[in-house]
Structure formats: structure tokens, C-alpha cells
Amino acid sequence: MTESAAGRNHRPVIVVGAGPVGLSAALALRALGRPATVLEAGEQDRLRPGSRAIFVHRATLEILDRSHPGLAHDLAAQGLLWHTKRTYYAGDEVFSRSYAPPPPGKLPHFTSLPQVETERLLLQACKAAGVEFAWNQEVTAAATGETGVTLTTGDGTRWQADYVIAADGARSAVRESLGIELRGSRSDGWYIVVDTEEDPGNPLPVERIFHYAHPAVDGRNVLLVPFAGGWRVDLQLHDHDDPERLSRGEGLREWLSAVMPAPYAGRVTWASTYRFLQVIAESFTDPHHRVLLTGEAAHLFAPFGARGMNSGVPDAEAAANAVHLALAAGAPARAAAAVAEFALSRRRSAEHNCDAAGAALAHLRPGPEERAKLEAAAASDDPSMGHWLDTAPYGPREAAPGNTIYKY
Numbered sequence: 302m303t304e305s306a307a308g309r310n311h312r313p314v315i316v317v318g319a320g321p322v323g324l325s326a327a328l329a330l331r332a333l334g335r336p337a338t339v340l341e342a343g344e345q346d347r348l349r350p351g352s353r354a355i356f357v358h359r360a361t362l363e364i365l366d367r368s369h370p371g372l373a374h375d376l377a378a379q380g381l382l383w384h385t386k387r388t389y390y391a392g393d394e395v396f397s398r399s400y401a402p403p404p405p406g407k408l409p410h411f412t413s414l415p416q417v418e419t420e421r422l423l424l425q426a427c428k429a430a431g432v433e434f435a436w437n438q439e440v441t442a443a444a445t446g447e448t449g450v451t452l453t454t455g456d457g458t459r460w461q462a463d464y465v466i467a468a469d470g471a472r473s474a475v476r477e478s479l480g481i482e483l484r485g486s487r488s489d490g491w492y493i494v495v496d497t498e499e500d501p502g503n504p505l506p507v508e509r510i511f512h513y514a515h516p517a518v519d520g521r522n523v524l525l526v527p528f529a530g531g532w533r534v535d536l537q538l539h540d541h542d543d544p545e546r547l548s549r550g551e552g553l554r555e556w557l558s559a560v561m562p563a564p565y566a567g568r569v570t571w572a573s574t575y576r577f578l579q580v581i582a583e584s585f586t587d588p589h590h591r592v593l594l595t596g597e598a599a600h601l602f603a604p605f606g607a608r609g610m611n612s613g614v615p616d617a618e619a620a621a622n623a624v625h626l627a628l629a630a631g632a633p634a635r636a637a638a639a640v641a642e643f644a645l646s647r648r649r650s651a652e653h654n655c656d657a658a659g660a661a662l663a664h665l666r667p668g669p670e671e672r673a674k675l676e677a678a679a680a681s682d683d684p685s686m687g688h689w690l691d692t693a694p695y696g697p698r699e700a701a702p703g704n705t706i707y708k709y
């Protein structure tokens with residue numbers, strides 16, 4: 302923490318937002334020996350709704366473990382690992398595969414747990430690492446100059462920093478304040494995403510299941526994914542469906558109890574309707590190279606393939622590394638170059654992820670020609686066709702540039 306001419310609200314680095322990406326950035330800064338201050342709009346003990354990111358890739362666990370050794374194993378211990386995945390087409394199984402559990406002491410390929418739990422463990426790790434938090438500090442304006450950034454919060458407080466890592470989510474006030482636009486598209490079709498609590502009286506096999514054209518719900522696609530304590534159910538709506546009706550009350554109960562044992566429909570903890578955005582910030586930094594955009598402040602992808610938080614955490618680590626280099630650089634041009642390199646490389650990564658999530662979306666909304674291809678694949682005896690049907694809903698599996706991916 303620096304007492305400077307700028308006043309007592311000056312910090313070398315401020316992270317805006319205490320979501321998973323902001324917390325990961327703060328943790329990475331501490332691991333580099335830098336002080337980290339997080340400004341968060343919400344209260345300290347807030348409960349964020351919904352489980353959102355449940356699928357945490359091993360590469361994400363490894364990054365978090367680099368910042369805070371032991372955190373990955375804590376997350377994996379809280380999470381759940383499904384060992385079998387199945388894909389059905391119009392009610393017939395077209396693919397299944399089971400995997401051996403990881404050897405004892407090794408990290409799994411992924412862990413499946415509610416985002417609130419991931420955030421809880423991240424927050425705990427940040428506190429242990431000495432991250433400074435300022436809660437109820439909603440940033441309303443950000444201005445950058447040659448020497449740093451000024452942030453203003455809702456109560457009129459001004460904060461100054463040499464660098465700001467913006468992790469304030471999809472409606473990022475920092476990004477908007479700097480006039481950086483998001484470019485991209487929005488999916489045409491609607492989806493409903495539901496979390497329902499595990500029912501001990503009606504336990505289900507711990508398997509990830511994708512249904513193309515589920516016969517019990519009028520041929521809609523359905524994805525069922527277990528996570529620690531519950532199930533995530535995604536329903537892809539027909540074009541003429543009413544998302545509001547199907548996401549609550551009897552409309553929700555009716556379709557959910559057609560795809561799961563009926564008691565699960567009485568255990569819903571969260572239901573939401575979506576048309577997915579596929580957008581990327583035109584630049585991940587400002588002209589002075591003082592603000593670094595990360596996570597959903599920088600990009601939004603459709604969730605198929607779980608690329609949101611799993612790409613936000615690498616953004617966070619890269620941003621912390623860039624700020625560390627910039628602070629140590631001495632010469633302003635070298636400092637700016639470190640931030641520019643972050644902005645270019647993470648934007649390339651976002652483009653890759655956006656294309657991959659876009660391919661998944663396109664696969665899930667086939668035209669007549671693609672539909673015929675899907676039907677032929679489902680009727681085929683060739684195992685590679687079953688494998689294709691199983692993997693395509695999540696998009697191409699190659700890692701984004703600069704990222705690791707473990708195929709599962």
C-alpha cells in the first residue's frame with residue numbers, strides 16, 4: 302500500500318470486481334509479491350444467485366494452484382467428478398464412455414462445483430494471502446492518463462492506481478467508462494438453464510447426459526450435468542416456445558419432470574432464460590496501457606464448452622504477470638509493451654474461444670442439411686460418428702492460443 306502525493310487511496314494495482322476472475326487476479330498478484338486491492342460493488346457476505354460456472358477445467362485448477370498452492374486440491378475435494386458421459390439421439394443411446402478416476406493425489410481433468418463454492422474458496426485464499434478488500438465500492442467512472450488511473454465509486458470516493466485490472470463482469474463500468482465497445486453477436490434461440498438440488502431419495506447415476514431431440518420434451522435438446530450438491534439442466538427451446546412460461550411454475554415443472562424423476566422439479570434452486578452473447582472487447586486495454594480488461598469485462602461466450610470462467614482465470618493470471626512486469630519495467634515504453642502484449646494475446650485467445658463456442662451454437666441449431674447429417678450420424682454404426690455427436694455440442698476442443706486443455 303502506498304502513501305503518496307496522490308493521497309491515501311493510491312494503490313499500485315487495483316482489481317475491480319470480486320467475481321472469480323477478480324479474485325484470481327488478486328491471488329496471482331500476491332503470488333508475485335505485489336500488494337492487491339479489490340474494489341467490489343457488493344457486500345462482503347452477499348450470496349450470488351445460481352451456480353453458473355460448474356465445469357472447472359484442470360488447466361484452471363493448475364493456474365489457481367500456482368497462485369495459491371493447495372487451492373486446486375481444495376476445489377477438487379469440494380467438487381464432483383462424473384466418470385461417465387452419454388449421448389442420446391431421439392431417445393436412443395448413440396455414445397457412452399467411462400473414465401478411470403485420477404490416481405490418488407493427482408488433480409482430476411475437471412471438477413464440477415457451483416461457482417459460489419469456487420468463489421468462496423477463492424475469497425478465503427485471497428484473505429489468507431493478504432489481499433485488501435473494499436466492499437460496497439461500486440466503480441462508476443474510470444479515467445486513465447500517462448501515469449495511472451483514477452476510479453470513482455458510487456459514494457464519491459476516488460481511488461488512484463498505477464494499474465487497474467478490470468474484472469467487473471459483463472456490464473463492466475470500467476470498460477464502458479473508457480469507451481471500449483464489445484463487438485459480436487447474440488444467438489437467435491432461447492435456452493433455459495436450471496439448477497436443482499440432489500434428491501437423496503431419488504439419487505441419479507452421476508453421469509453427464511446430452512439428449513438430441515429428447516422424445517419426452519417434444520424433441521428439444523437437453524443437457525444434464527451433475528455438480529456437487531445438484532444438477533444443471535439446460536433446455537434448448539423451439540423457436541415458437543415461450544421462455545417465460547417454461548422457466549417457472551407449471552411450465553417448468555412439466556418439462557423438468559419429463560427429463561428427471563418428478564421430485565427434482567420441486568427442488569429447483571435457480572432457473573434462468575438466456576439468449577447467449579458472443580462478444581469481445583475491441584481492445585483489452587486503454588490507449589495509455591493502464592487498464593487491463595479480463596473475464597466477462599472483456600468477453601462473453603455461449604456456455605457450451607465452459608469457456609467463460611475457464612478463460613477468465615488465464616486472463617487474470619496474464620494480467621497479473623503483465624502488471625508485475627510493467628511495475629518493474631522502469632522505462633515507460635517497456636511497461637506499456639508488457640500491457641500491450643497481454644491485451645493482444647488474451648484477445649487472440651478470446652477470438653478462438655468465441656469461434657469455438659459459436660461452432661457449438663451452430664451445431665445446436667442445425668439447418669436442414671446439418672440436421673440430415675446428424676440423423677445419418679445417429680443411425681451409423683461407425684463409432685467415430687457417435688464420438689462426433691458426443692463432442693460437437695461443446696465446440697472444437699483445441700486449446701486457445703496460450704491455454705492448456707485436457708480432453709475429457
Ligand SMILES: Cc1cc2nc3c(=O)[nH]c(=O)nc-3n(C[C@H](O)[C@H](O)[C@H](O)COP(=O)(O)OP(=O)(O)OC[C@H]3O[C@@H](n4cnc5c(N)ncnc54)[C@H](O)[C@@H]3O)c2cc1C
Nearest residue numbers: 318320321322342354355356440470596597607609610611
Ligand atoms: C448458465 C451459465 C453457465 C456457465 N457455466 C460455466 C462453466 O461451466 N464454466 C465456465 O468456465 N464458465 C461458465 N459460465 C461463465 C461464468 O459464470 C463467467 O464467465 C464468470 O462468472 C465470469 O467471471 P467474472 O469474474 O469475469 O465476472 P462476474 O462473475 O460477473 O463478477 C464480476 C464482479 O464484479 C462486481 N462488479 C460489477 N460491477 C462492478 C462495479 N462497477 N464496481 C465494482 N464491482 C463491480 C460484481 O458484483 C461481481 O462480483 C457460465 C455462465 C452462465 C450464465
